[in-house]
Every structure is written in structure tokens, then in C-alpha cells.
Amino acid sequence: MSLPxxxxxxxxxxxxxxxxxxxxSFRVPDPVxxxxxxxxxxxxTVRGELPFQKCKAAVDSVEFVEKPSHRVxxxxxxxxxxxxxxxxxxxxxxxxxxxxxAKWLVESALVPLRLFQERCEEEFLWEAEMIKIKAQDLKGKxxxxxxxxxxxxxxxxxxxxxxxxxxxxxxxxxxxxxxxxVFLELIxxxxxxHASHILGFKFQYYQRxxxxxxxxxxxxxxxxxxxxxxxxxLDSIYTHLLPKDDEAFEHYNAFSAKxxxxxxxxxxxxxxxxxxxxxxxxxxxDVTIDLFAALDLENxxxxxxSPELENSQTLGLLTGFLSVDDWYHAHxxxxxxxxxxxxxxxQICDGLLRLIENSISSAYDIVRQTHLQSFGSFSGAGxxxxxxxxxxxxxxxxxxxxxxxxxxxxxxxxLYRDTVLLQKVCRVLRGYYFSALExxxxxxxxxxxxPLMDRNRVPRQHLKEAxxxxxxxxxxxxxxxxxxIPANPAVGQEIWEVMNLLPYEVRYRLYGEWEKDDERNPMxxxxxQTSKLDTRRILKxxxxxxxxxxxxxxxxxxxxxxxxxxRTIVHQIEAYRDMITPVVDAFKYLTQLEYDVLEYVVIxxxxxxxxxxxxxxxxxxxxxxxxxxxxxxx
Numbered sequence: 001m002s003l004p005x006x007x008x009x010x011x012x013x014x015x016x017x018x019x020x021x022x023x024x025s026f027r028v029p030d031p032v033x034x035x036x037x038x039x040x041x042x043x044x045t046v047r048g049e050l051p052f053q054k055c056k057a058a059v060d061s062v063e064f065v066e067k068p069s070h071r072v073x074x075x076x077x078x079x080x081x082x083x084x085x086x087x088x089x090x091x092x093x094x095x096x097x098x099x100x101x102a103k104w105l106v107e108s109a110l111v112p113l114r115l116f117q118e119r120c121e122e123e124f125l126w127e128a129e130m131i132k133i134k135a136q137d138l139k140g141k142x143x144x145x146x147x148x149x150x151x152x153x154x155x156x157x158x159x160x161x162x163x164x165x166x167x168x169x170x171x172x173x174x175x176x177x178x179x180x181x182v183f184l185e186l187i188x189x190x191x192x193x194h195a196s197h198i199l200g201f202k203f204q205y206y207q208r209x210x211x212x213x214x215x216x217x218x219x220x221x222x223x224x225x226x227x228x229x230x231x232x233x234l235d236s237i238y239t240h241l242l243p244k245d246d247e248a249f250e251h252y253n254a255f256s257a258k259x260x261x262x263x264x265x266x267x268x269x270x271x272x273x274x275x276x277x278x279x280x281x282x283x284x285x286d287v288t289i290d291l292f293a294a295l296d297l298e299n300x301x302x303x304x305x306s307p308e309l310e311n312s313q314t315l316g317l318l319t320g321f322l323s324v325d326d327w328y329h330a331h332x333x334x335x336x337x338x339x340x341x342x343x344x345x346x347q348i349c350d351g352l353l354r355l356i357e358n359s360i361s362s363a364y365d366i367v368r369q370t371h372l373q374s375f376g377s378f379s380g381a382g383x384x385x386x387x388x389x390x391x392x393x394x395x396x397x398x399x400x401x402x403x404x405x406x407x408x409x410x411x412x413x414x415l416y417r418d419t420v421l422l423q424k425v426c427r428v429l430r431g432y433y434f435s436a437l438e439x440x441x442x443x444x445x446x447x448x449x450x451p452l453m454d455r456n457r458v459p460r461q462h463l464k465e466a467x468x469x470x471x472x473x474x475x476x477x478x479x480x481x482x483x484x485i486p487a488n489p490a491v492g493q494e495i496w497e498v499m500n501l502l503p504y505e506v507r508y509r510l511y512g513e514w515e516k517d518d519e520r521n522p523m524x525x526x527x528x529q530t531s532k533l534d535t536r537r538i539l540k541x542x543x544x545x546x547x548x549x550x551x552x553x554x555x556x557x558x559x560x561x562x563x564x565x566x567r568t569i570v571h572q573i574e575a576y577r578d579m580i581t582p583v584v585d586a587f588k589y590l591t592q593l594e595y596d597v598l599e600y601v602v603i604x605x606x607x608x609x610x611x612x613x614x615x616x617x618x619x620x621x622x623x624x625x626x627x628x629x630x631x632x633x634x
Contacts, residue, residue, distance in 0.1 A: 011040045011058075019054045019061070027061050034064040035076060042080050045101050046094050052101045056108060077105055078115035085124040099128045106130070141209075171198055175222040187231055196232040199223055200240035203313055207242050214310050220320030228326040241313040248312065249339045256341070259301055259522035266293075266529035292486055294527035301522070302344060309345045318342060322351030325358070327403050334410045344523075349414050352407060357421055359404045360428045366396045367431040398435040400428065400469070408473045413480035413524050419491055422481060426494040429470050433501050436466035471506060474498060479514045483527045487556035489591050496593035511600045515563050531561035535568045542582045551586030558590055562597040570601050573631050574624040584634045602632055 010032045018026040041058055044050045050058070059073070068076075081102050084090070090098070102124075105111040113130060120128075122135035122142075131138055174183035187195065199222075206215045226232045309315050314337060321330035330352075334342065342348050408415070408425070415422050439459040478495050485491050499507055515528075534557055542550050558565040573579055590598070605628060615622055621629075 006040065006043055008040045008044065010037050010062075011044055015058070015061075016044070016050055019050060019058050022054075022057065024057075028063070031063045031065045034066050034068055034073065037062060037064070038073070038076050039080050042077075042084060042098075042101065046084065046090075046097045048093070048097060052097070052104045055101070055104070056110065059110075074111045074115060077111045078119055081105070081111075081116070082119040082121075085120055099124075102128050102130075144204075145208075171195060171222065174225075175218045178218065178221050178225060184229060187226070187229075195226060196236040199226070199232070199237055203237075203240045203242075206313075215313055215316055217316070217319070217323075220316045221323055222320075223317060224320030224324045224326055224329070227329055228321070228324055234329055234332065238314070238317075241317065243312060243314075245314070245336070248314070248337075252308075252340050255305070256522060259297075260525065262297070263522045263526040263529055266526060266533060293530045294484060294523060295486070297526050298344075298484075298523045302346060305345065309347060315340070315342055315345065315348065319347055319351060322348065322355060325355060327355060327407065330355075331403075331406055331410070343411055343414050349411070349417060352411055353415075353418050353421060356404065356407050356411070356425070359401065359407065360424060363398050363400060363428045363431065364424050366398055367427050370396070370431065397439070398428070398431045400432050402469075405469045405473055408477040411477055413477070413484055413521060415477050415481040416484035419485055419488060422478070422485075422491060423494045425473070426478065426498050429473060429498050430501065433466050433470055433498075436463040439463070467502070470498065471502065471510065475510045475513055479510065480521070480524055483524055483531075483561050485560055487559045489555075489559050492559055492562075492591050492593045496591065496596070499593065499596070507596065508600050508603075511563060511597060512604075528561060528564045531557050531564045532568050535565045536572075539569065539572050539579065539583075542579065542586065544582060547582055547585050551582075552589055554583075554586050555589030558594050562594040563601070566594065566598050567601050570598075570605055570628070570631075574605070574627050577623075577627045577630065580627070580631045580634055584631070602628065 010028070015026075015028065038059075041050075041055060045052050045055060066072075081098065084098055085095075085102075102111075102116060102120075106113050106116065116128070116130055117125060120130075122131070122138045125131045125138070126135040133141070170183060170186050174180070174187070177183070199219075202219055203215065205211060206213070223232075223237055227234050227237065309319075314333070318330060318333045318337065321327075321333065343352060415425070436459070440463050442459075474495070478498070482492060482495060499510075502510075535554065538550050538553050538557075542554075554565065554569075569583060573583060587598075611624065612622055614620065
């Protein structure tokens with residue numbers, strides 16, 4: 001029921017008037033009882049008759065009969081607010097004032113925050129922003145703490161107790177010596193539920209508010225080993241981990257939206273800029289390009305997210321799976337945590353790169369030996385003869401596991417962090433495709449058909465599967481990674497060595513999908529926007545006099561972002577025909593991959609609808625089409 005409105009005995013109209021006017025010399029003439037006065041003061045403030053900022057002046061203007069200490073006054077204030085907060089029938093505006101009063105008492109140091117946290121209900125604390133977790137979660141934690149303090153057994157006699165004690169002892173020893181395989185023989189002696197519960201309690205310990213240390217990596221590695229050996233189930237331990245997926249996704253979505261907004265603003269015109277600012281941006285001598293702008297933004301984002309990896313037990317378990325080479329369970333977590341983009345974290349990315357390196361090591365040895373054989377056999381021949389030899393020299397059969405392509409799809413554009421590995425992957429994919437092609441060409445006379453026979457696959461089916469996998473690796477990983485590698489034509493050439501194995505229809509489809517994927521990744525989008533901005537700035541100044549310098553700058557931009565740079569150039573050429581000659585001269589620095597992308601861009605522009613190819617007279621070609629035809633002819 002609602003608390004009855006009290007009749008104020010000590011807080012009179014005169015007192016309220018003087019406090020509101022801020023009269024520093026006003027004093028209540030007679031000593032007053034502390035409890036009654038403070039209750040009248042809080043009640044008056046909640047009803048809106050006195051601003052809560054005037055409470056300090058009111059307390060200073062009276063003398064209490066009891067002459068209490070500051071600690072007693074603070075405790076009394078906390079008791080009164082706690083009692084009033086339990087009135088469920090209090091009008092809404094009164095409750096809002098009560099919350100503001102409680103927050104002001106804490107901010108003005110009249111009442112320590114700890115007193116409110118000890119005495120108030122969880123819902124009131126949440127409304128007053130005095131706790132960082134929701135009321136329901138705090139209640140659950142309170143139950144766990146009380147259970148641990150009152151009912152948890154602290155002394156064990158392992159000779160008389162059940163086997164949980166021994167299981168805990170074995171797990172702690174195994175955590176300290178994860179490479180000692182003897183524990184794998186001991187753990188199956190105990191029930192599986194014991195291990196999952198004990199590990200769950202260990203993770204919950206680090207979730208306590210009073211525990212400030214992060215979960216040790218040894219615990220993640222131990223858990224990953226037990227899940228890998230099927231001693232415990234992944235879902236049984238996952239339920240013990242924090243934060244919950246929905247909370248983590250919500251936090252990351254806000255972070256990602258902010259980064260996408262920042263990336264989209266790159267190159268946008270500031271309408272509030274003054275004429276002087278615009279002139280500063282357009283200085284004739286200021287012809288520079290920033291090849292590392294997107295990487296700098298990414299490094300800042302990774303640094304901002306670093307506490308997330310330390311505080312997230314789910315991401316920590318993912319690093320554990322990667323450390324023990326358990327791709328099966330790591331892949332499950334990658335898919336489950338995909339909205340968090342976990343591979344952006346350096347530690348997780350490094351673990352995945354190491355798995356990819358291990359997966360292709362044997363295949364890369366074969367590719368390397370085959371290349372050395374062909375190079376030695378045709379050392380005196382020309383380049384054309386060496387290309388032909390690539391198919392004629394006897395090569396060992398190369399087959400790549402589907403797990404490798406799952407890893408590449410999961411890694412996405414972050415393969416840019418290891419350019420040596422990226423080139424190895426390109427060479428292995430090329431050898432993989434050539435092996436499948438060679439088996440088809442040889443038919444039943446394949447030199448080493450055993451691997452295929454073990455897999456119960458016919459050569460043409462294997463070739464089709466290899467081609468689809470290579471396409472997936474190019475579209476999901478290799479091409480996006482190229483955009484983040486600053487001006488490295490060797491990497492682009494390695495990717496082209498894989499791309500030119502595919503027909504032009506497939507290549508053009510990959511080019512079309514490549515640009516669409518950019519819009520979902522802030523890092524790749526920033527790289528594209530920066531390249532577009534730099535390309536436009538260079539084209540404004542491109543002329544015969546500075547062709548050599550600016551032409552190389554265009555090529556450097558195109559090495560990383562051929563689609564964006566070349567499309568921007570083609571758009572400019574359609575509008576400004578005078579640019580054709582200097583642009584064509586600058587294109588002598590492009591690679592084969594960039595020429596192929598240029599063909600796609602021109603065909604795309606020709607096929608784009610919504611533009612008339614003839615002028616209004618119906619006889620002459622439109623200016624954009626004439627410019628494009630002249631450019632392609634040159």
C-alpha cells in the first residue's frame with residue numbers, strides 16, 4: 001500500500017522559502033530530531049516542493065538533537081530512500097524525483113554508493129544507474145554468492161568423498177601440464193558430467209565482481225583439449241561462459257555501425273567548409289596518396305576492441321580450439337560468433353593463419369618440388385616452353401581438404417596480414433587445379449589414381465569440385481585480401497595465376513561479387529573509399545608533364561584496388577575525353593589482373609541500362625559512348 005503523506009512538523013513554509021531563496025544565514029531556531037527531519041525533507045523533495053539541490057543547505061541550517069556523525073546521517077538518508085523506494089503505488093513523477101534525489105546524494109558525497117547498493121532493491125538500483133548489470137542478473141548473482149557463502153563445502157576428505165574431488169585434482173594437474181598425454185588416460189575414469197561441471201565452476205569464478213584477473217589461457221586450452229577428445233560436450237561448457245551471445249552481438253553491432261559510418265564519410269564533401277579550407281585541399285603541389293589509411297583505421301579499431309577479447313570467455317575458448325588444432329569445434333564457434341567478426345582479433349587471426357599454414361604445408365612442398373623440376377629441365381628454354389612444361393612434367397597428385405577452404409572463407413580479407421602465406425595459398429590452389437585437370441586429361445591412365453579411388457570420385461567430378469572450391473577461395477578470401485595490401489604487384493600476379501585458370505564468365509562473376517562484399521566490411525569499405533578519393537585527386541592533375549610520376553601513383557592504387565580505381569577512371573573518361581591519352585600512357589604500369597578487371601569494367605559500362613547510346617538527333621553516338629570507344633581503341 002502507498003505510504004501516507006506525513007504532516008511536516010519541522011519543515012515549515014518559512015523554511016522552504018528561505019532554502020529556495022538560498023539565504024546562507026538562515027538557521028532553524030531549535031534543535032530537531034534527526035530521523036523525523038530527514039524523512040520530512042525527503043518527502044518534501046519527492047513531492048516537488050523543494051529542489052533536491054537545496055537538501056544540502058537544509059541539512060546545514062539545522063542542529064540535530066542527537067548530534068550524530070556524518071556516517072549516521074548518511075546511513076539514515078539511505079534507510080529513508082530505501083523505504084520510500086519500496087512504495088509500489090508511488091506516482092511516476094514522484095518516483096522520478098526519488099531516483100534523482102538518490103543520485104544527487106551519491107554525487108554530493110552525502111551518502112556513499114555502497115550504502116544504497118547494500119539496502120535498495122535491484123530494480124531501484126538499475127533505474128538509478130547504481131549498478132552496471134540488469135536487476136534480474138544481479139538477483140541471480142546474489143543467489144549464487146549466498147549459496148557459495150552459506151552452503152559451499154570448503155573442506156574435503158578425498159578418501160571419503162565421491163570422485164569429484166579426484167576429477168578436479170586431475171584437471172588442475174592437466175591444466176598445468178597440457179602436453180602430458182598421461183592425463184588423457186586418467187580422465188575417462190571419471191563421469192563426463194564431473195569434468196564439465198568443474199570447468200564450468202572455474203569459468204564462473206572469473207565472472208565474480210570481486211575477481212579482477214582474466215581467465216588464464218591454460219584454462220581455455222584445457223577445455224579445448226577435453227572437448228577435442230570428446231570427454232565433454234561443447235554445448236555443456238558453452239552455457240557457463242559469458243557474455244551471452246545476444247549481449248555481445250548488440251555491443252558489436254553498435255561498434256560496427258559507427259565504423260561503417262566513418263568509412264562512408266571518407267571522400268564526402270563538407271558543405272560547412274569555407275572557401276579557404278577548400279583551397280587548402282586543392283593545392284597544386286599536394287599530389288600524394290595514402291596507401292595505409294585503411295590499415296591505420298583497422299589498427300585503431302583492433303586496439304579499441306582489445307578489451308573485448310580479454311573479457312569474452314567465448315572468444316577465449318575459440319583461441320583455445322585454434323591452439324590445439326581443433327578446426328571442427330573452432331569452425332562451430334566461428335559460425336556461432338560470426339556477427340562478432342572474431343577473426344579481426346590479432347590472436348584469433350594468427351591462430352587461424354597457423355592452421356592454414358599447416359594444412360597446405362605438404363601440398364606446397366609438392367608444388368615447390370614440381371616447379372624446381374620444371375625449372376631445371378627447361379633452364380635453357382624460353383618462357384613459353386616453361387609454361388608448357390608446367391603441364392607436361394610429372395607431378396604428384398595434390399588434393400586439398402575441404403577444411404582448408406572453410407578456413408579461407410572464415411578468414412576472409414584478413415589473409416592480408418600474411419602476404420607470404422597468401423602467395424603460398426595461390427600456388428597451392430593452382431597446383432590443386434592442375435592436378436584435377438591432369439587427371440581428366442589422362443583418364444584411366446592417370447599415373448597416380450589411388451587417392452581418387454580412395455575417395456570414390458571420378459576425375460570429372462573431382463575437377464568440378466576443385467573448380468568450385470577455387471572460385472570460393474578467390475571470391476571469399478584472395479580478392480578481398482588484395483585490397484588491403486599496399487601496392488604489391490607480386491601478390492596481384494600470384495592471384496592472376498589462379499584467376500586465369502577460370503573462364504571469363506566465372507572471372508567476371510567474381511569481380512561483380514567482389515565489390516558487393518565491400519559494403520559489409522568497414523575495413524574493406526574504407527580501403528575502397530580512400531582509393532576512389534586518391535584516384536580522383538590524381539586524375540585532376542594528370543597531364544603529359546607529370547605523366548611518369550602520377551602514372552605510377554595510379555598503378556600503385558590499382559595494384560590494391562583495381563576494381564575501384566579502374567571504374568573511377570572509366571567514369572572520368574566518359575565525361576572528359578581529353579584524359580584518354582595520358583590515362584592510356586599511365587596504364588603501361590598495370591598488371592595482367594588489372595587489365596582483366598579493366599575489360600570487365602568497360603563491358604559493364606557498355607551493358608549498363610538507362611543511358612541513351614545515340615544523341616537526340618538519332619544519328620550521332622552519345623558523347624560517353626564515343627569517349628569510351630576512343631579510349632578502348634587507344
